[in-house]
Amino acid sequence: MRRKLSHLEHIKAASRQLRGSIAEGLADPVTGAIGDDDGKLLKFHGSYQQDDRDLREERRRQKLEPLYAFMLRARLPGGVVTPAQWLVFDRLARDYASAGLRITTRQTFQWHGILKRNLKPAIAAINHAMASTIAACGDVLRNVVATPLPQQSSLHAEAYAWAAKLSAELAPRTTAYHELWLDGEKLVGEAPPEPLYGTTYLPRKFKIGMAVPPLNDVDVFAQDLGLIAIAEQGELRGFNLVVGGGMGASHGDPSTYPRLAEVIGFVTPGQLREAAEQVIAIQRDWGDRAERKHARLKYTLDERGTDAFKAELEHRLGFALQPAQPFRFDHNGDRYGWLEGEDGRWHLTLHIESGRLLDRGEQRRLSGMRELAKVHTGDFRLTCNQNVIVANVAAGERERIDAIVRAHGLDGYRKQSAIRRHAIACVALPTCGLAMAESERYLPTILDKLEARLEQHGLLDAPILLRLSGCPNGCSRPYLGEIALVGRGPGRYDLRLGADFGGQRLNQVYRENVDEAAILAALDPLFARYAAERTNGEYFGDFLRRAGILVPSPSPSPRRIPSEPVA
Numbered sequence: 001m002r003r004k005l006s007h008l009e010h011i012k013a014a015s016r017q018l019r020g021s022i023a024e025g026l027a028d029p030v031t032g033a034i035g036d037d038d039g040k041l042l043k044f045h046g047s048y049q050q051d052d053r054d055l056r057e058e059r060r061r062q063k064l065e066p067l068y069a070f071m072l073r074a075r076l077p078g079g080v081v082t083p084a085q086w087l088v089f090d091r092l093a094r095d096y097a098s099a100g101l102r103i104t105t106r107q108t109f110q111w112h113g114i115l116k117r118n119l120k121p122a123i124a125a126i127n128h129a130m131a132s133t134i135a136a137c138g139d140v141l142r143n144v145v146a147t148p149l150p151q152q153s154s155l156h157a158e159a160y161a162w163a164a165k166l167s168a169e170l171a172p173r174t175t176a177y178h179e180l181w182l183d184g185e186k187l188v189g190e191a192p193p194e195p196l197y198g199t200t201y202l203p204r205k206f207k208i209g210m211a212v213p214p215l216n217d218v219d220v221f222a223q224d225l226g227l228i229a230i231a232e233q234g235e236l237r238g239f240n241l242v243v244g245g246g247m248g249a250s251h252g253d254p255s256t257y258p259r260l261a262e263v264i265g266f267v268t269p270g271q272l273r274e275a276a277e278q279v280i281a282i283q284r285d286w287g288d289r290a291e292r293k294h295a296r297l298k299y300t301l302d303e304r305g306t307d308a309f310k311a312e313l314e315h316r317l318g319f320a321l322q323p324a325q326p327f328r329f330d331h332n333g334d335r336y337g338w339l340e341g342e343d344g345r346w347h348l349t350l351h352i353e354s355g356r357l358l359d360r361g362e363q364r365r366l367s368g369m370r371e372l373a374k375v376h377t378g379d380f381r382l383t384c385n386q387n388v389i390v391a392n393v394a395a396g397e398r399e400r401i402d403a404i405v406r407a408h409g410l411d412g413y414r415k416q417s418a419i420r421r422h423a424i425a426c427v428a429l430p431t432c433g434l435a436m437a438e439s440e441r442y443l444p445t446i447l448d449k450l451e452a453r454l455e456q457h458g459l460l461d462a463p464i465l466l467r468l469s470g471c472p473n474g475c476s477r478p479y480l481g482e483i484a485l486v487g488r489g490p491g492r493y494d495l496r497l498g499a500d501f502g503g504q505r506l507n508q509v510y511r512e513n514v515d516e517a518a519i520l521a522a523l524d525p526l527f528a529r530y531a532a533e534r535t536n537g538e539y540f541g542d543f544l545r546r547a548g549i550l551v552p553s554p555s556p557s558p559r560r561i562p563s564e565p566v567a
Contacts, residue, residue, distance in 0.1 A: 003290035011037050012139070012200040017174040017191035018044045026180075032068035032116050044140060044201070045177060046133025047072050047119065050112070054430040069098065069113045071431065072122055073136040077167035078146040078160045079107030079382030086373040086380055088129040090366065093357075096122050100366045103355030105424060105476060106143045106207070107382045108136065112431050123181040134177045139202040141170045141280060145218045146210040147229075148381040151392055152341045156212055158236045159229045162269070163210050166276055172197055196277065196284075203287030204295035206280055207246075209384075210239075216329040216503040218384045219477050221245050221260040224297040225279050230266065230325040238268040240324045243279060243309065244301040247474025250293060251436075251488065258479035258506055259298040264310045265321025278316045282309065332480075332503040333422045333463065334385045336413040338398065345378070346398055348390040350405065351413040354425045354440040355386030368408025375400065386424055417451050418463040424477065428470025428487065435470035437487030443468055446485070446516065453524050457531040464540045465501060479506050482541035483523070488513045495519050497526075498550040501539040508553045 011020070020041045025034030034042065039049040051066035059066055074089070081089070089109055093101045098113025114122055123133055136143055144167040150160030173194055178184030193199050209223040212231075220226035226242035245261030267275045279297075286304060288294045294303075301309055314320050339347045357365045369388070373380070378392025393401055405411050413421060426432070428439035446468070454460050467481030478484035478496065480503050485493040492513050499507040511522050526549065534543050544550045 005289050006292050008040055008139075008292065009200055009289050011040055015041050016176070016187065017194065017199070018172070018176040019180070019187070019191070022180055026116060026120065031065060033065070034116070042070075044135065044138030044172070045180065046075065046123070046136035047114075048137060048433075050431045050433060052113075052430050053433075053435075069115055069431075070119050072111045072114055072119065072126075072133060073104065074109045074126055075132045075134060075136045075143050075167070075171075076108040076382065077144045077164040078150065079148050079384075080150075080160070080164075081109075081380040081382065083373040083376050083379070085129045085131055086369065088125055090370045090373070092122050092125055093366065100356060100358035101369075102357065102427065103352055103382050103386045103388060105355075105384050105386060105426075107145045107148065107384055108143050109382070110427075112427070120181055127182055132177075135171050137205075139204055139206075140172055140197060141167075141202075141206045141208060143167070144208045144210070145223075145384055147212045147215060147217055148383045148389055149339070149341070149347055149391070150381075151343065151345060152339065152347065153234070154342070155229065155231050155234060155236055158269075159210050159212050162227075162239075162272060163208075166208060166273065169273060170196060170277060170280065172201070196280065198284065200289070202280070202284050203289045204292060206283060206297065208276065211329070213327045214330045215335075216332040217334060219332055219480055219503045221503055222247055222477050222480060223261060224283070225276060226261050227272070227276075228263075228327055230327065236269060237325070238266055238322075239272055240266050240327065241275060241279070241321065244298045244306070246296045246298040247477050247479055248296065249472045249474065249479075251472050253293070256293050258474060259302075260504070260506060261298075262301070262306055263324045264306065264313075266323060266325050267321060271317070271319070274317060275313070275321075278313055281316065282312055286312075329502040329504060331501060333465070333501075334383050334387050336387075336421060341392075344395065346393040346395060347381075348393065348398075348401060348405070349383070349413070350388050350390065350410050351416060351421055352387050353412075353420070353423070354443055356440065363409035363412070365408065365410060368404060368410045371404050371408065372401065375404070385422075417447075417454065417460045419450060419454060419460075419466050420447050422463055423447060423466040423468070424481075425468040426470055426476040432470060434473055435487065436489050437470050437491065437493060439468045439470035439476065439485075439487065446519075449516075449520060450483075450523070453520065453527055457527045459527055459531055462530075462540065463501065465499065481507060482539065482544075485519065491515055493519065495522060498541045498544045500541050505541070507541070508550060510550070 020038045022038045025038045048071045051068045096114045096118045097111040102110045144163045146160050146163035150157040206224045208225045209218040210227040211218050211220040212229045222245045228240040230237045242261035242263050247258050250256045283297045286300050336349045381389035381391045425440045425443040428435035465482040467478040467484040469476045469478040470487040480499045484496040495511040496507040497510040
């Protein structure tokens with residue numbers, strides 16, 4: 001029996017290729033919001049409607065509507081930003097946004113607190129800067145992420161070029177974006193169907209990430225489609241395809257779960273574009289359009305089986321995938337400080353806590369990056385760990401770059417603890433409508449308390465992956481943290497432990513729905529044992545498994561047959 005389609009499927013089908021009545025909602029002066037259905041369509045254009053939850057109750061008492069505003073997200077394949085673009089984005093942050101610029105875990109920028117009247121001029125300015133917001137959100141291929149040092153070697157440059165190509169060629173083709181935001185010609189008659197996405201687009205969002213071993217700095221196994229670059233003597237041979245990753249889950253619903261992607265085969269560079277398109281197309285055709293909680297590719301694979309998915313992919317491609325090639329990952333954090341590329345140019349990775357570029361006290365991150373953009377002749381690279389790389393710096397320019405960095409308090413990476421340098425937090429409150437607990441605003445507090453305990457045990461220099469999430473949706477990839485806090489309610493979290501440092505093993509619940517005191521009480525004896533019993537070079541998550549503190553848990557899905565990544 002055919003299942004009833006979700007409400008959003010009907011909204012998409014009737015939207016005339018993502019137009020809906022967005023234009024009318026933007027023009028309505030009576031409210032700071034747009035209609036619920038149009039708010040769902042707006043995501044495809046790169047924006048979420050939100051309100052300030054800190055003020056929600058006070059405004060209700062005053063009989064005012066919530067303080068509605070919009071989050072806007074750019075589409076920046078591989079996180080590449082020119083200095084000219086940076087200055088435009090900085091101006092938008094100061095003119096229209098409420099909390100500076102924010103680097104996301106998908107190598108792009110978000111602006112929060114944009115009022116409805118300013119949404120169109122902000123999007124137009126981004127477009128004028130040769131960027132876009134189309135498909136930065138919504139049920140489409142999102143921003144394609146890639147190892148963010150494409151000039152470190154020719155291999156990295158090729159990998160980035162492929163990420164940019166996939167992003168451009170697999171983007172939606174609707175003219176609604178230009179019509180709504182850039183005063184393009186209005187559609188007359190019926191909108192033609194999208195060549196890849198059809199009239200209802202994908203069942204849910206779709207993410208592609210590209211990694212260059214041995215550095216897994218994009219968490220490639222968290223992607224719907226992961227691409228692992230395979231090289232031989234420095235030359236790109238092709239890509240291992242990994243499918244079915246995803247971090248989202250729902251508390252209390254065991255039918256939802258995080259999942260690591262599985263390696264299914266290898267393609268040459270000439271086969272990559274078609275392979276990526278057909279993976280998306282299969283998910284378009286097979287994905288669950290009745291229950292959005294089960295609409296990601298990971299659930300399609302568990303329902304249909306990975307072997308059946310691979311057979312369908314090979315059928316559509318007209319050729320068999322080659323066997324997966326060996327690879328090794330040993331790290332998924334960012335490499336801070338200066339790094340020289342093979343062409344003699346230099347790259348400086350700066351730590352940006354929670355990705356938030358804002359001027360606060362001695363740390364003038366927004367101003368500092370603005371001053372760098374005024375003099376820098378290379379480009380900038382945003383990372384999936386919410387940091388920024390000042391890339392392609394001539395050797396003679398390093399001193400001037402360093403002076404600006406020091407003057408604006410951007411050199412924290414030189415003296416910060418290892419756990420602080422490897423921490424990631426989602427936005428959460430007050431703007432995210434899904435947040436159950438604090439995340440970004442809580443990160444400094446919990447870090448101070450964790451650092452105090454780590455210092456007592458001589459572990460300040462031990463690299464530990466810490467991930468905070470205000471809800472189980474997983475934007476900060478919490479299920480890949482050696483230590484992770486996943487929000488349950490105000491001041492309460494699930495404490496999860498035991499992922500590995502290479503991004504190839506999920507963590508598991510250690511304490512459920514606990515407060516800060518219980519979190520610290522649980523971690524302190526574990527830090528003590530780690531300090532006393534770890535082997536040389538052993539990471540915290542690996543120690544917890546080896547010492548028997550954590551027992552490997554079964555797969556969250558009874559239909560899934562786990563497979564270890566190729567080593």
